[in-house]
Amino acid sequence: MSLKSYIITRIILALPMILVLLILIFFILRIIPGDPVLAILGGKAPVEVIEAKRHELGLDKPIIIQFFDYLGDVAKGDLGVSTLTNRPVWNEIKDRFPATLELTIFAFIIALVIGIFWGAEAAWRKDKPLDISARVYSIFIYAIPVFWLGLMLQLLFGIYLRWLPVGGRLSPRVSLDIKTGLLLLDSLITWNWEAFWDVLKHLLLPGITLGLVISSIFLRMVRNNTVLMLSKDFVKAAKARGLKPRVILYGHAVRNAFVPIFTIMGMQFALLLAGAVLTETTFSWPGIGSYLVLKIKYRDFPAIQGAIIFFALFVVIISIIIDIVNALVDPRVRY
Amino acid sequence: MIRVENLKKYFPVKRTVGEILLRVPQRFVKAVDGISFTISKGETFGLVGESGSGKTTTGRLMLRLIEPTAGKIFFEDVDVTQLSKDELRKFRKNFQIIFQDPMAALNPYMKVGEAIKHGLEIHNIGGSNMERKKLVMEMLERVNLSPPEDFYYRYPHEISGGQRQRIVIARALILKPKFVVADEAIAMLDVSVRSQLLQLLIDLKNEFNLTFLFITHDLATTKYICNKIGVMYLGKIVEIGKFREIYNEPLHPYTKALISAVPEPDPKKKKKKLIPEGEVPNPINPPPGCKFHPRCPFAMDICKTVEPELKEVNGRLIACHLY
Numbered sequence: 001m002s003l004k005s006y007i008i009t010r011i012i013l014a015l016p017m018i019l020v021l022l023i024l025i026f027f028i029l030r031i032i033p034g035d036p037v038l039a040i041l042g043g044k045a046p047v048e049v050i051e052a053k054r055h056e057l058g059l060d061k062p063i064i065i066q067f068f069d070y071l072g073d074v075a076k077g078d079l080g081v082s083t084l085t086n087r088p089v090w091n092e093i094k095d096r097f098p099a100t101l102e103l104t105i106f107a108f109i110i111a112l113v114i115g116i117f118w119g120a121e122a123a124w125r126k127d128k129p130l131d132i133s134a135r136v137y138s139i140f141i142y143a144i145p146v147f148w149l150g151l152m153l154q155l156l157f158g159i160y161l162r163w164l165p166v167g168g169r170l171s172p173r174v175s176l177d178i179k180t181g182l183l184l185l186d187s188l189i190t191w192n193w194e195a196f197w198d199v200l201k202h203l204l205l206p207g208i209t210l211g212l213v214i215s216s217i218f219l220r221m222v223r224n225n226t227v228l229m230l231s232k233d234f235v236k237a238a239k240a241r242g243l244k245p246r247v248i249l250y251g252h253a254v255r256n257a258f259v260p261i262f263t264i265m266g267m268q269f270a271l272l273l274a275g276a277v278l279t280e281t282t283f284s285w286p287g288i289g290s291y292l293v294l295k296i297k298y299r300d301f302p303a304i305q306g307a308i309i310f311f312a313l314f315v316v317i318i319s320i321i322i323d324i325v326n327a328l329v330d331p332r333v334r335y
Numbered sequence: 336m337i338r339v340e341n342l343k344k345y346f347p348v349k350r351t352v353g354e355i356l357l358r359v360p361q362r363f364v365k366a367v368d369g370i371s372f373t374i375s376k377g378e379t380f381g382l383v384g385e386s387g388s389g390k391t392t393t394g395r396l397m398l399r400l401i402e403p404t405a406g407k408i409f410f411e412d413v414d415v416t417q418l419s420k421d422e423l424r425k426f427r428k429n430f431q432i433i434f435q436d437p438m439a440a441l442n443p444y445m446k447v448g449e450a451i452k453h454g455l456e457i458h459n460i461g462g463s464n465m466e467r468k469k470l471v472m473e474m475l476e477r478v479n480l481s482p483p484e485d486f487y488y489r490y491p492h493e494i495s496g497g498q499r500q501r502i503v504i505a506r507a508l509i510l511k512p513k514f515v516v517a518d519e520a521i522a523m524l525d526v527s528v529r530s531q532l533l534q535l536l537i538d539l540k541n542e543f544n545l546t547f548l549f550i551t552h553d554l555a556t557t558k559y560i561c562n563k564i565g566v567m568y569l570g571k572i573v574e575i576g577k578f579r580e581i582y583n584e585p586l587h588p589y590t591k592a593l594i595s596a597v598p599e600p601d602p603k604k605k606k607k608k609l610i611p612e613g614e615v616p617n618p619i620n621p622p623p624g625c626k627f628h629p630r631c632p633f634a635m636d637i638c639k640t641v642e643p644e645l646k647e648v649n650g651r652l653i654a655c656h657l658y
Contacts, residue, residue: 232439233434233435233436233439233440234439234440234441234442236395236400236432236434237432237434237440237441237503237506238442238453239400240398240400240427240430240431240432240507241427241428241431241453241454241457241458241506241510242423242424242425242426242427242428242454242457242458243424243453243457244424252442255444256442256443256444330443330444331443331444331490331492332443332490332492
């Protein structure tokens with residue numbers, strides 16, 4: 001199977017998954033208590049006004065009809081209009097997505113750096129203090145709830161030390177032309193150093209919070225797989241040739257250890273997004289995660305459905321990209 | 336050319352947290368427990384013994400792929416155990432190793448040609464990249480992988496087991512080592528390819544004037560390649576001597592048992608088999624005295640208490656109270 005037909009198969013297989021997800025979320029939203037109309041108008045609105053609003057939103061139709069109407073719209077690429085803001089859901093998601101992307105990329109980089117270097121060095125010094133501390137660290141960090149870690153970091157660096165801001169992406173006094181929506185990139189391409197520092201300072205705490213949580217999983221994976229690779233004969237052969245330890249470790253052992261890690265990374269990305277929901281809420285980060293939480297509060301059905309479909313698509317795309325990278329890097333993987 | 340003196344390797348046995356708290360003393364697996372031998376230039380020394388006898392550990396110790404607990408290894412009067420890390424890395428081109436499992440011995444990410452060339456790059460042999468490539472091509476041809484261009488750009492998973500082992504041999508020999516450890520080098524291959532590779536090793540040994548340490552559990556193969564053999568049992572050498580002499584007239588009871596187990600091609604010749612009873616004892620807790628005594632048909636009282644030293648008998652060395 002060629003890579004191209006593999007990608008097409010993956011995308012086709014993703015469609016039924018998204019349909020099932022859509023059915024589930026559509027009906028669950030309507031089963032759980034809470035009424036979007038009351039959420040918008042408040043409990044004291046006159047009955048006529050409530051009924052008029054209900055009719056306007058199409059919520060007075062039978063649920064099955066509502067569902068097929070919605071399905072038809074989604075098939076046409078229309079995610080509907082937010083019941084709360086009356087703006088198209090797609091536009092709202094589009095505006096907020098860069099914030100989530102920037103946060104997740106930053107967290108991913110932090111996790112990778114910690115995971116690869118600490119993991120590799122721990123594997124090299126198996127059962128020595130560096131290795132034991134790595135194992136203890138990853139268990140601890142994995143067990144800590146994201147939001148609690150975020151709160152503690154806010155308390156320490158934001159409140160006591162006052163080094164870093166506790167929320168938002170950009171200070172109100174700093175001006176920045178937004179082009180890509182990735183503020184770090186925007187400030188770089190416009191040579192706006194003041195904005196760059198400000199953005200970076202805002203990004204640090206949420207990025208580290210999310211990055212640390214993901215790093216625990218990476219660290220364990222890198223360490224375990226590298227330990228396994230270091231026991232292989234080709235590593236001993238490299239040593240017998242007189243290769244430097246650093247090159248043996250990173251060039252031979254870690255590189256081979258990455259095959260299974262790459263595969264799991266796709267799944268980790270989904271976890272990263274779940275972590276992003278909590279992190280964004282803790283740090284009032286204006287991304288898709290905090291958007292979802294806000295919309296759930298107001299029972300904004302189209303927006304919640306839209307955000308969840310978007311998340312699902314994003315995870316699918318990322319895992320396809322990771323598979324492609326895997327195929328390019330590993331000579332044994334051919335689709 | 337190579338002299339091993341009282342070489343030891345003890346592996347600590349992992350203790351559980353409970354055992355550490357209860358102060359259970361650290362125990363060791365005595366994988367190699369004080370062995371000495373010499374290999375002269377151009378000689379092929381066969382190291383034979385059952386699994387777990389310490390053959391592989393000895394091979395790795397001699398290349399200092401693992402650090403010995405005690406003992407000395409002299410390579411042409413250089414004590415390898417005393418070399419610093421940097422000296423050792425440069426010195427490594429003098430001795431190389433051929434592994435048992437050719438799949439595990441090759442990095443799956445490296446094209447096999449690159450894997451062979453790598454050693455040249457590390458030791459800065461052969462000036463330019465073009466020249467190195469030429470050397471690799473010659474070497475590929477030499478191990479009968481021709482045309483070499485067909486093999487240079489392949490990955491390990493794309494070639495057969497026998498071809499992979501040829502690559503492993505080429506990778507070891509491209510550095511023009513003086514001493515090569517072949518650790519069960521043909522044990523994992525199909526029987527049909529084994530004899531070809533054995534012949535290749537013999538040819539290469541003569542051509543490059545190599546000194547070999549040939550580690551095997553299969554006495555039958557030592558017949559074709561070894562001048563001298565050492566028989567190991569539980570980390571100790573029990574008998575060393577010229578191959579012919581030992582093969583024709585084994586003296587140590589353990590060697591007798593090993594040789595009686597070699598299959599005889601002629602069905603009319605009935606050999607008496609002296610297979611020792613029981614299993615190899617646990618190396619963490621070896622029996623006192625001669626380590627072979629619980630399985631030895633000739634065991635005497637002294638064998639249970641006094642460990643026999645290696646001593647010369649009829650021009651060979653034997654550790655047994657019978658002689």
